[in-house]
Amino acid sequence: MLGETEWAIVLLSLRVALVAILVALPFAFIIAWILARFSFWGKSLLQALITMPLVIPPVVTGYLLLVWFGARGTLGGFFNDVFGLTFSFRWTGAALAAGVMAFPLLVRPMRLSIESLDRGLEEAARSLGAGRIVVFFTVTLPLLLPGILAGAVLGFAKALGEFGATITFVSNIPGETQTLSLAIYSLLQSPAGDAAALRLILVSVVISIVAVVASEWLQRRLSGGRT
């Protein structure tokens, strides 16, 4: 059904989106936690800052990433020197762009879940001898699961569909940074690309349906008999 290059695009997209979400998730969780549990000066500003990638045009976010995380950028240099990690014009950069763009979508539902969590349950767990960490993994996290899944699904979908920031930051290089969205865009630019574009759009749609269905299933399973 799909040609070899198309398969490569699909796999690259999946890798980019999954890596983006898996890496962004813990950071998003920490931020959501801080926003939900603490009061501090500038909290609203922090929330606003996180919302930024939604507000400013994706192209602008892409430029900012290019300037900061490019080979010449301060942060780009830092990551390269310290972690040996290069973003510019690499799939890692596409993942970074996808992660940044998906970030606000990850944070909000998680924050909502954390805010509505009954803290009495954590107290009960600790009185039963479980330390903070254990309580987190045995009580808090399972109860936050619906929020985390909601965020992850939104984020994953966004990461799959990300276009503007990605093309601006890491360009549109087949085999390296050309994700499904970028490939679809390219195909739509060519007179004869419609059929191929349609095929890729369908692939995107199928992937996201699978992701949503899987997340719903997971949530139903893990929430068990809770009503």
Add this chain to the structure above:
Amino acid sequence: MLGETEWAIVLLSLRVALVAILVALPFAFIIAWILARFSFWGKSLLQALITMPLVIPPVVTGYLLLVWFGARGTLGGFFNDVFGLTFSFRWTGAALAAGVMAFPLLVRPMRLSIESLDRGLEEAARSLGAGRIVVFFTVTLPLLLPGILAGAVLGFAKALGEFGATITFVSNIPGETQTLSLAIYSLLQSPAGDAAALRLILVSVVISIVAVVASEWLQRRLSGGRT
């Protein structure tokens, strides 16, 4: 600080984003409600469908809008005939695009809130003589407020930042469909546009900070002494 045309762009953007969110909100709420409260065949598919605008490249969404809601589109014709509402090349179309793109962001947090609502409170309210509608407005809605606000803020931010679907659907007509995002993009296309673009980016940022701060304030106020 801002020139006259720039002010016009800001006002247009606000109108587009606000109208988009205000119109989309009730629909998103109904969908969220259905997804949260009912089990039916194809529920996951419905959720997946709603998530689509995130997944497929915005440009594709724009094309689809053009095909369906353009002057010659089936739905476009319907709206024109029945409500006298034209979308093509109008700010209403920009609002439609923004609303569609923001839709998944509105639905998810609301669904999450509805799912975690204690239905016993609704039962209690009804036993006190309040009908469904009154219970909805006096108990359900106030308790869902954090979720609604979370969705509205994400959606508003997205509506402000929407670019790809808008430019594809209603093109970039100054004074009619040129929102902040589109204007910023245009400016960045010219080698000398950076300074002007930066000014508009700052305006976007300020608007979204105001929106986030206002929503946080509103939530704190309305949730009152609840802890």
Add this chain to the structure above:
Amino acid sequence: AEKVTVFAAASMKEVIEQAAAKFEAKTGTKVTSSFAASSVLAKQIEQGAPANIFISADLDWMDYLEQRNLIDKPSRKIVAGNALVILTKKDKGDAAAILKAGRFAMGDPSNVPAGKYGKSALETLKIWDEVSKNAVFTENVRAALEFVSRGEANAAIVYASDHTAAPDLVEAYRFAGSTHKPILYPAALVGKEASAEGKAFLDFLASDEGQEIIKSKGFVGASDKAG
């Protein structure tokens, strides 16, 4: 053999892909390319993109890089030209009559090159003031063509090369080359130390064989300097 990376304006996609295939068959050197807006590509090169060749859709962005000493000045050459046409669904006619009849699509004159040329041509014909109220500005050619195909707009002012993307439309009018500045596609090697393979590909594009491909896609040959 080394591979060559080409950063080219999105409108050159067909040409470059076909030329790359021929070139690869001949020399064994692989050509990868990234297609995006000229502005995006230029800024990426400024940030150290791994491009060997930059092909811009207008002179401005090539100048932008040249001023910053980011290209190999001696290698800069025009590889193609283009003509400006009006495409409609109907038959040929007078430019003024067609454009006055209703909405027409064109690139945004403030930044999209085709828009700049179009505006200047209409000004030369002294009908800009009369018809500009009918103009809708698009970000890319594809959208402009789609507007006409879908009947949202009567006509589109696009490059002759764009016609291949919309075979259902007819060329109603072709602007004389004298009505606007020549439409030229400059190409150059990127960086101080140009790669031999890059130079070879650039030469291939300028060769008769390359020019044949360019003309077959509706462009005007570099030597013709028509437009």
Add this chain to the structure above:
Amino acid sequence: MSDTLFVSVEGQVGSFPIAAAFTAGSGVTALFGESGAGKTTLLKMIAGVTRPVKGRIAIRDHVLFDSTNGIYLPPEQRRIGYVFQDARLFPHLSVKNNLTYARWAGRRSAGLSYDRVVALLGLGHLQQRAPATLSGGERQRVAIGRALLSNPALLLMDEPLSSLDHSRRQEILPFLETLRDETKLPILYVSHEVDEVARLADEIVLLQAGQVTASGPAETIFSRLGSHDDAGALVTGVVTASDDAFGLTSLDIGGQPFQIAKLGFAAGTKLRLRIRARDVSIARTLPDAISVRNILPARITGIETNDGPDCDLSLDIGGQTIVARLTRKSASELALKQGENVFALVKAASVDRGVMRG
């Protein structure tokens, strides 16, 4: 007493089947049953919060549910005040707005006065507080107040007083009694406290594993109730006189005089007394110079011995039955046998908790 509440339902929650039928008059009907017997489920069905599979529920001629007619009134049209087992206060509303919810949201304005309910339940200083800041008992009091202020035609109370201290309970119970008497409001009352039930209940419904195992007037059901310690009987008497100086009321119980430490009943009033088995002693001869006021000629109609140290004697006093609990040793020393005539000694002071209006 004509039947006010008619319930006959079959249904299911999860894997738990319930099939219960009973009728109740306009007083207090106690719903009694052990943990998990289905009491809450039954209340929910009456309130319209859980739908039975079939059956019929009606308050007088007001049909709330009838599976044969497809009638299933929504909760808000049932005029039922429901004090839930968990308080279910609205977390976003102040105590005051919780209390008045039925008035501003349910448009139920008649009924008890706000000030009276607030004063009774001791909520005055809590009115502006958020529910999250209340103690367990405070929360429960607000829930009771909220239901009372909804001007109900039937009150469902699911262990309403279980988180309240004794003195607060002693304030609320008489209020409920008054309410019951003044308004003829039928009250369906779930409680584990035999004392509360004895005091309030006119009728008792025993529920076991989702089935009604007994129901009827408190007098007949009462002896089956409760644990070993609380065993006892209910007897009915008619007020004959009161002794204002000493605060005593004299009754006639099947021809026998009987005194209780209580006042305020007009002669002729029918009263129901709860006499606990453990409060009744037996003497073969009429004791002299003893503080026990009520020394009744009685005939032993039955002796029930169990493994424990005690035995229960059923005694006939003027046609009514009371139960006396003795040690087996005393019974043996006194050589008590069925059919013999003895004296039953009942302290006036020990009956005062058991007075009930008939």
Add this chain to the structure above:
Amino acid sequence: MSDTLFVSVEGQVGSFPIAAAFTAGSGVTALFGESGAGKTTLLKMIAGVTRPVKGRIAIRDHVLFDSTNGIYLPPEQRRIGYVFQDARLFPHLSVKNNLTYARWAGRRSAGLSYDRVVALLGLGHLQQRAPATLSGGERQRVAIGRALLSNPALLLMDEPLSSLDHSRRQEILPFLETLRDETKLPILYVSHEVDEVARLADEIVLLQAGQVTASGPAETIFSRLGSHDDAGALVTGVVTASDDAFGLTSLDIGGQPFQIAKLGFAAGTKLRLRIRARDVSIARTLPDAISVRNILPARITGIETNDGPDCDLSLDIGGQTIVARLTRKSASELALKQGENVFALVKAASVDRGVMRG
């Protein structure tokens, strides 16, 4: 009894200030106080869930909180089993996983056996159920089991039995007594039930508006407790013999023989009995052929009359004080006066609920 629990705290929740100090031994300490007195708040401070502003909390030499040293142990290091007023079951875990939480998440494996706790609390058939499907009483039983299985060094119980029926309560109470006696586990027990307190408590702490108004051995505090109806006294005796045939235990109370309907105490065991005022009758002459087993020579040390129909006599029996509640009329008819010698009649059957180990 050496002090096991030392509490002295000052703090605040919302606008409610609490300043409480008491020490408690290794038995059961009842925390008594009306709704909103601060009982739950105090337990939370001891559990480490709410932080006091200053003070000190220690179990033996294990300091949990000391504001002068900045010690503030987190809840998981306090080894405190806490039965919360609201059950707080983990909604995402089955009943079984809730019960064993302390074992798999808290690594507290020693202590009571799972099977024993499950059997005692009647949770066998509920193990695979989700908490949301439990009835109120079932939920509370799971919460009790969960705390018991955490092998605690101190048990905090906030109205643990209030949603349970009498018979279930009667099963759990002896278990708690055994637990207390076998493990020397100190238990801090919040309850509104005077019966429960009388039965379990070795010491009593009275809390009022956030302040400790009295604390000490149950015997001394008890008479201040509870309502009118539950007034009574605690007396101490030593077991002298048992009558296995009739299931009776004989005691020596200050030189007087006394029998109770209970078994299983070795001779020499010190017992505490709760004798309710309403269960004590008075006779001027030694009655004959009467079922009442305990007829004790007593001296009237005080007569307290109130507005009501009753009066309370303080009686000295062999150096200990009990209270008898008579009608004023009986007192007057018998012409009882302070200093006179009379006989106190106490039914063996009525004391059995009040037996307590000293």
